Amino acid sequence: MLATEVLALLEGCQSVLDGTLGGGGHSQALLEAGKRVIALDRDPQAITVANGRLASWQREGQFQAVEGNYAGTNHLPALAGVTFDGILLDLGISSHQVDDSARGFSFREGAPLDMRMGSDADRDAAQLLNEASEEEIVHLFRSYGDEPKAARLAHEVVRRRANRPFLTSDDLVGAIRGALGARSGAGDFARLFQAVRIAVNEELTGLERALPMLRDRLAPGGVMAVIAYHSGEDRLVKHAFRDWSQACTCPPKQPFCNCGSDHALGAVITRRAIIAQPHETARNPRARSARLRGWRRNAA
Numbered sequence: 001m002l003a004t005e006v007l008a009l010l011e012g013c014q015s016v017l018d019g020t021l022g023g024g025g026h027s028q029a030l031l032e033a034g035k036r037v038i039a040l041d042r043d044p045q046a047i048t049v050a051n052g053r054l055a056s057w058q059r060e061g062q063f064q065a066v067e068g069n070y071a072g073t074n075h076l077p078a079l080a081g082v083t084f085d086g087i088l089l090d091l092g093i094s095s096h097q098v099d100d101s102a103r104g105f106s107f108r109e110g111a112p113l114d115m116r117m118g119s120d121a122d123r124d125a126a127q128l129l130n131e132a133s134e135e136e137i138v139h140l141f142r143s144y145g146d147e148p149k150a151a152r153l154a155h156e157v158v159r160r161r162a163n164r165p166f167l168t169s170d171d172l173v174g175a176i177r178g179a180l181g182a183r184s185g186a187g188d189f190a191r192l193f194q195a196v197r198i199a200v201n202e203e204l205t206g207l208e209r210a211l212p213m214l215r216d217r218l219a220p221g222g223v224m225a226v227i228a229y230h231s232g233e234d235r236l237v238k239h240a241f242r243d244w245s246q247a248c249t250c251p252p253k254q255p256f257c258n259c260g261s262d263h264a265l266g267a268v269i270t271r272r273a274i275i276a277q278p279h280e281t282a283r284n285p286r287a288r289s290a291r292l293r294g295w296r297r298n299a300a
Helices: 003-009 025-032 044-053 055-059 070-075 095-099 125-131 134-145 150-161 169-180 186-200 203-215 231-244 278-283 285-289
Strands: 015-018 036-041 063-067 084-090 218-228 266-268 291-297
Touching (some): 003 025, 003 218, 044 063, 070 203, 125 150, 134 186, 186 203, 203 231, 218 231
Parallel strands (some): 084 218
Antiparallel strands (some): 266 291
């Protein structure tokens, strides 16, 4: 996704952390451009596939795959004390995860309600929907799914689970139709399944925690590039990059500065989010929602 644009942002980088390995497409493009890459993924299947796909670079010492969550970078022994010229995050879900119906990321008929990206998730989607309070479910559909009828949908989930636990995609699709009406369709299912996935994997809280941690792993002059697909993700990235580019982040009307920042840490290098070109969206419809932003740390 947006591989050409990512390579342009990371053009001057020699060592890159690919924090979201996935199918290995970005790592391969970076390796082909002559860069050294360490890649992370919380999904052990992704590590196995990438090690096969990128074996030649691995043998040459140009590529290393590490199982782990980018939100816990500081706790990974393989990255202790390591800094990078470039850092890439391609957020969201990988195509191979969607295509594997056993992983439960899609609303295909009969798919299990799992949605865990890795073994570090505390509970799967079925457990969340069966155990969370009605208030928690309202929050996830409203905050992560932008659903105006979140309260009605949460109530429908709680009502249905009292008679039979949620186990498969059909159960959640049925609740969505029950709350939103018979006219609800694939767009609603995709959006609300995504909301559950985000909650299961704590994607927004993990991203918020990870951004300053990864920023501090950049060498002077280093670049961070982030591709987001969800409005909440993109908002977090946009605001973080903006705040790091200001000398003071205190509210404008506050009489004294107490944020502790007397100089900007770097500068935004994408005035607006970069979006996919028509030829890419025609080939890959998922690219329509991709938003790429870049930020550069000060050289000194």
